[in-house]
Amino acid sequence: MGVEAREARQPWILLSPALVAITLLLFVPLGFILVYSFWLRTATGADVAGFHLDNWAEALTDRFYRDILLNTLKIAAITTVVCAVAGYPAAYFIARSNRNKGFLLLLLMLPFWVSYIIRTMSWINILGVSGALNSLLLWMGLIDEPLAMLYNEATVILGLVHFLMPFMILNVFVSVDGIDQNLESAANSLGATRVQTFISVTLPLSLPGLAAGGLLCFVLAAGTYITPLVLGGPRDAMFANLVFEAIITQLNWPLGSALSLMLLAVLGALVLVYNHFLGMAQLMKGMG
Amino acid sequence: MTGPRGKAGTTLPLRKARDLSTVKLTDIEKRFGDYVAVHRMSLEMPEGGFVTLLGPSGCGKTTTLRMIAGLLDPTAGEIQIDGKRVNDVPIHKRNLGLVFQNYALFPHKTVADNIAFGLKYRGVGKSETAQKVKDALELVQLPHVAERYPRELSGGQQQRIALARSIVIEPDVLLLDEPLSALDANLREDMRVELKRIQERIGVTTVFVTHDQSEALAMSDQIVVMSAGRVEQMGAPQDVYNTPGSEFVARFLGASNIVEARCTARDETSIVLEAPDLGRIVIPADRGPQVNGTGPVKLVLRAEKLALSEDKPSDGVISHSARVETVDYQGQAARYFIRLGELQLQAINMIDTHPHGEGSEVSASFRPSDCTVLPA
Numbered sequence: 228m229g230v231e232a233r234e235a236r237q238p239w240i241l242l243s244p245a246l247v248a249i250t251l252l253l254f255v256p257l258g259f260i261l262v263y264s265f266w267l268r269t270a271t272g273a274d275v276a277g278f279h280l281d282n283w284a285e286a287l288t289d290r291f292y293r294d295i296l297l298n299t300l301k302i303a304a305i306t307t308v309v310c311a312v313a314g315y316p317a318a319y320f321i322a323r324s325n326r327n328k329g330f331l332l333l334l335l336m337l338p339f340w341v342s343y344i345i346r347t348m349s350w351i352n353i354l355g356v357s358g359a360l361n362s363l364l365l366w367m368g369l370i371d372e373p374l375a376m377l378y379n380e381a382t383v384i385l386g387l388v389h390f391l392m393p394f395m396i397l398n399v400f401v402s403v404d405g406i407d408q409n410l411e412s413a414a415n416s417l418g419a420t421r422v423q424t425f426i427s428v429t430l431p432l433s434l435p436g437l438a439a440g441g442l443l444c445f446v447l448a449a450g451t452y453i454t455p456l457v458l459g460g461p462r463d464a465m466f467a468n469l470v471f472e473a474i475i476t477q478l479n480w481p482l483g484s485a486l487s488l489m490l491l492a493v494l495g496a497l498v499l500v501y502n503h504f505l506g507m508a509q510l511m512k513g514m515g
Numbered sequence: 516m517t518g519p520r521g522k523a524g525t526t527l528p529l530r531k532a533r534d535l536s537t538v539k540l541t542d543i544e545k546r547f548g549d550y551v552a553v554h555r556m557s558l559e560m561p562e563g564g565f566v567t568l569l570g571p572s573g574c575g576k577t578t579t580l581r582m583i584a585g586l587l588d589p590t591a592g593e594i595q596i597d598g599k600r601v602n603d604v605p606i607h608k609r610n611l612g613l614v615f616q617n618y619a620l621f622p623h624k625t626v627a628d629n630i631a632f633g634l635k636y637r638g639v640g641k642s643e644t645a646q647k648v649k650d651a652l653e654l655v656q657l658p659h660v661a662e663r664y665p666r667e668l669s670g671g672q673q674q675r676i677a678l679a680r681s682i683v684i685e686p687d688v689l690l691l692d693e694p695l696s697a698l699d700a701n702l703r704e705d706m707r708v709e710l711k712r713i714q715e716r717i718g719v720t721t722v723f724v725t726h727d728q729s730e731a732l733a734m735s736d737q738i739v740v741m742s743a744g745r746v747e748q749m750g751a752p753q754d755v756y757n758t759p760g761s762e763f764v765a766r767f768l769g770a771s772n773i774v775e776a777r778c779t780a781r782d783e784t785s786i787v788l789e790a791p792d793l794g795r796i797v798i799p800a801d802r803g804p805q806v807n808g809t810g811p812v813k814l815v816l817r818a819e820k821l822a823l824s825e826d827k828p829s830d831g832v833i834s835h836s837a838r839v840e841t842v843d844y845q846g847q848a849a850r851y852f853i854r855l856g857e858l859q860l861q862a863i864n865m866i867d868t869h870p871h872g873e874g875s876e877v878s879a880s881f882r883p884s885d886c887t888v889l890p891a
């Protein structure tokens with residue numbers, strides 16, 4: 228075997244454990260789900276194997292599913308925009324603080340040491356009827372009755388923003404941190420004010436990070452099921468809650484499979500569009 | 516070569532057709548916390564001049580340049596451009612051209628848009644901008660790259676574009692921070708000539724930062740040698756080179772022999788030295804202006820002023836026999852390390868036919884008037 232052939236094989240040998248794991252843990256179950264989605268659940272509760280399009284017909288035509296899918300995408304979009312608008316300045320600040328960069332990044336990672344579920348539930352202690360905020364307002368005499376602040380769409384978005392903000396900040400940080408500060412100095416020296424410099428140099432050069440952060444936030448928000456469960460009301464179910472409902476509560480695996488593949492297809496299409504314009508490499512930068 | 520429009524047709528103002536600016540630093544100081552990067556520095560740069568800040572890495576050249584540019588605030592002192600204090604003028608209003616070692620071209624803009632960047636903020640119209648961009652590209656001899664992106668150009672081309680971008684705005688002062696250091700050796704020498712040609716043509720007052728002595732000597736009207744945040748010496752290249760004002764300058768610029776000696780007498784016209792192995796040397800008084808009494812001194816002799824020959828040299832020179840220990844052959848010249856009694860000296864001599872061989876006996880001679888005397 229020649230040197231070149233050996234070198235060409237080397238990456239595959241190094242990758243193989245990961246490839247085996249991904250195949251076994253991701254693609255095999257995904258294959259099962261695809262097969263399941265064409266099975267049929269009878270009234271007796273038994274699943275009938277075969278190639279039936281009934282689940283797909285229900286998932287694709289029922290307005291109930293469509294509305295929840297659109298609502299899920301809307302919540303994901305709002306979450307993404309809030310994360311971008313609030314996260315960008317923070318990321319910029321961290322990237323440009325030469326002395327405390329490491330410390331600030333550590334603070335950013337700190338929330339990851341606490342379970343996401345606990346972080347989500349913590350809002351109940353803050354916004355609940357006997358939570359910190361209501362207690363404070365009552366004590367200050369601003370209100371007589373506790374306010375019902377929880378269990379609506381706004382609290383779902385709040386929870387999602389809380390969860391996803393670090394992902395956005397990290398991605399934008401990587402982008403801004405990679406911009407040569409001499410570019411900004413050059414723009415300044417050529418007559419651009421700091422704001423003009425930001426608009427014409429810094430922002431365009433950090434768009435890849437913003438896009439990567441946006442994609443991550445959107446996909447993770449659209450696939451969430453714990454946040455609406457903990458912080459949402461009865462009408463705030465998101466698409467993943469439907470899948471959970473179908474599979475765990477109704478034990479209707481075929482329908483649940485079709486629904487989950489539908490969500491996968493929508494989010495997958497989004498990733499493909501992103502990949503077409505920016506490539507996956509940018510996403511990897513922001514996650515590592 | 517000046518491009519098809521020729522000198523007269525360009526929209527870039529040429530030397531004398533514009534007001535030139537002076538730069539004046541008065542007691543400038545810069546501290547980073549407790550660390551003093553620049554100590555009370557005062558400098559006056561003449562209008563249209565090419566002044567080089569020369570010194571080893573970390574001596575405060577960039578810091579000084581960034582203070583002039585307005586990228587750093589001096590901790591103390593005053594900066595004047597054209598007689599007006601600019602300490603409180605923000606960078607975007609200083610009208611300076613800034614060129615960096617790494618070019619700092621905007622990667623998301625074409626070459627034309629890079630060059631036009633500064634014109635946008637000066638309210639220059641569309642057709643005038645196009646004309647100025649074209650003229651600037653011709654000035655840097657790259658008339659055909661307007662629509663390309665910086666990454667599609669070589670390092671030397673990118674540096675020319677960076678230069679074009681900074682001069683198209685007709686800056687009062689051009690500030691260059693090691694603009695040639697990232698280029699490889701051959702290109703660097705070409706760009707050196709090119710840069711000087713452009714600077715002379717537009718006549719802009721220029722402050723150039725480098726750690727490369729040959730760049731400084733070749734390009735400058737005035738060299739400011741810096742060390743550890745202080746000015747060691749300033750003056751015309753020949754003066755700084757031939758009459759180093761300190762041991763640091765003697766060692767930093769070129770190759771020098773520095774010999775401990777004693778001054779035994781000094782009067783209006785001459786300094787009398789007693790140096791080990793070299794004996795008594797009488798040096799013209801103007802070669803040691805800082806020496807004002809007798810006592811220990813340092814004798815500085817440039818390596819290329821120490822001539823080696825096989826036969827006895829002529830009169831008027833000091834000559835001693837020495838032995839060649841090492842020869843560093845450089846083609847047209849050679850650098851010799853010779854042993855003269857207890858002294859090891861270096862000599863750089865042009866080679867006539869072949870260099871002196873290692874181990875050969877030669878006579879090493881120099882003129883007292885080529886020496887410099889510094890206080891010990």
Ligand SMILES: Nc1ncnc2c1ncn2[C@@H]1O[C@H](COP(=O)(O)OP(=O)(O)O)[C@@H](O)[C@H]1O
Binds near residue numbers: 550571573575576
């Ligand atoms: N922002 C800064 N904070 C702290 N120290 C700095 C800063 N900028 C420069 N220095 C220090 O000041 C000294 C001079 O730096 P600089 O002007 O960049 O040197 P040069 O350009 O001559 O190589 C160096 O010792 C450098 O470490």
Ligand SMILES: [Mg+2]
Binds near residue numbers: 573577578
């Ligand atoms: Mg520097």
